[in-house]
Amino acid sequence: MGYEELRDLLPKSDIAFNEPMSRHTSFRIGGPADVFVVPGSLDELKTLLKWCHQRSVRLLAVGRGTNLLVRDGGFRGVIVQIGASFQDFEIIGSDGVRADAGWILSELCVRCASLGLSGLEFACGIPGSLGGAIYMNAGAYGGQMSDVVTGVVVLNRQGEEEYWGAEKLDFSYRHSALQDRDYIAIAADLRLRKASPEIIFRQIQELTKARKEKQPLNEPSAGSIFKRPPGHFAGKLIEQAGFKGRRVGDAQVSTKHAGFIVNLGHATASDVIKLIGEIQRGVYEKTGVLLEPEIKVIGEEHKEG
Numbered sequence: 373m374g375y376e377e378l379r380d381l382l383p384k385s386d387i388a389f390n391e392p393m394s395r396h397t398s399f400r401i402g403g404p405a406d407v408f409v410v411p412g413s414l415d416e417l418k419t420l421l422k423w424c425h426q427r428s429v430r431l432l433a434v435g436r437g438t439n440l441l442v443r444d445g446g447f448r449g450v451i452v453q454i455g456a457s458f459q460d461f462e463i464i465g466s467d468g469v470r471a472d473a474g475w476i477l478s479e480l481c482v483r484c485a486s487l488g489l490s491g492l493e494f495a496c497g498i499p500g501s502l503g504g505a506i507y508m509n510a511g512a513y514g515g516q517m518s519d520v521v522t523g524v525v526v527l528n529r530q531g532e533e534e535y536w537g538a539e540k541l542d543f544s545y546r547h548s549a550l551q552d553r554d555y556i557a558i559a560a561d562l563r564l565r566k567a568s569p570e571i572i573f574r575q576i577q578e579l580t581k582a583r584k585e586k587q588p589l590n591e592p593s594a595g596s597i598f599k600r601p602p603g604h605f606a607g608k609l610i611e612q613a614g615f616k617g618r619r620v621g622d623a624q625v626s627t628k629h630a631g632f633i634v635n636l637g638h639a640t641a642s643d644v645i646k647l648i649g650e651i652q653r654g655v656y657e658k659t660g661v662l663l664e665p666e667i668k669v670i671g672e673e674h675k676e677g
């Protein structure tokens with residue numbers, strides 16, 4: 373494919389070839405990406421996008437890999453992580469901020485709290501990047517990203533910048549327009565509210581405690597496997613259908629929260645996918661509800677030999 377050309381375009385330290393995605397996902401699962409790039413600057417990202425576009429090379433942007441299941445055969449093409457080099461932050465007016473997409477959401481939440489800016493507390497325990505959270509319209513405890521995001525700076529496949537306002541982002545439950553179009557989020561404008569840092573931090577503390585009590589945070593996972601079906605809770609349906617603790621290989625329905633699948637050590641993507649199928653069939657037979665995965669599954673199946 374001529375990926376070696378990238379060595380002349382980008383700093384060596386930013387590129388890895390045949391990189392196991394298990395190193396870059398919270399599930400600790402996933403075959404190798406042909407190329408994994410962590411661009412050191414926006415210019416580098418634009419150069420990479422143009423290079424891929426001109427050669428029709430597949431490119432996928434990821435954040436912290438906390439909602440991602442990469443199949444065991446890996447990913448043919450380039451995976452680009454919007455990470456540490458995308459962490460600029462600017463206060464706009466009295467209650468707005470512009471933050472780069474590489475911010476870790478929980479750290480951004482703390483930064484805003486210390487500035488007396490309220491509104492992101494719901495997100496303090498959602499792992500992953502700001503970009504990933506916008507892509508997913510991530511949410512918890514009654515809040516979601518669409519409550520605070522007023523616009524996003526995106527790049528198209530030729531590396532050109534555009535600005536999408538809230539309308540164009542077309543947010544709905546765990547959905548944004550980024551899922552329908554091939555764009556990369558690089559920064560976002562958030563509208564927050566002035567409040568006392570003390571009150572904001574108290575709220576963060578309470579939500580963190582609630583999360584620790586209910587979720588298996590010490591085991592590798594990708595959070596809730598399924599979307600919340602209207603009128604139900606996925607975890608409850610899974611538990612009622614008798615799947616709590618069910619295993620396929622080292623993939624297990626968490627014994628703490630049946631909405632999570634955890635990796636007990638050596639789970640493969642194929643174990644997780646098999647378990648997802650079993651749960652979907654079992655819950656459907658018992659309740660008539662078809663659970664839809666929330667996690668994003670990418671890559672190729674592993675081929676023997």
Ligand SMILES: Cc1cc2nc3c(=O)[nH]c(=O)nc-3n(C[C@H](O)[C@H](O)[C@H](O)COP(=O)(O)OP(=O)(O)OC[C@H]3O[C@@H](n4cnc5c(N)ncnc54)[C@H](O)[C@@H]3O)c2cc1C
Pocket residue numbers: 398432433434435436437438439440454473497498499500501502503504505506507508509510511512550555556557558587588589593594595596668
């Ligand atoms: C323990 C645990 C708890 C969780 N709790 C919650 C929760 O309460 N609520 C919730 O909503 N989620 C939750 N999640 C899921 C996950 O953390 C969120 O979906 C998070 O927002 C994903 O961010 P990320 O950076 O890890 O995205 P990734 O997993 O890296 O990517 C997710 C998707 O977004 C795309 N993407 C990522 N960054 C960009 C970008 N800059 N531009 C364009 N596309 C991009 C990727 O291509 C992929 O399709 C949890 C996960 C874990 C492991």
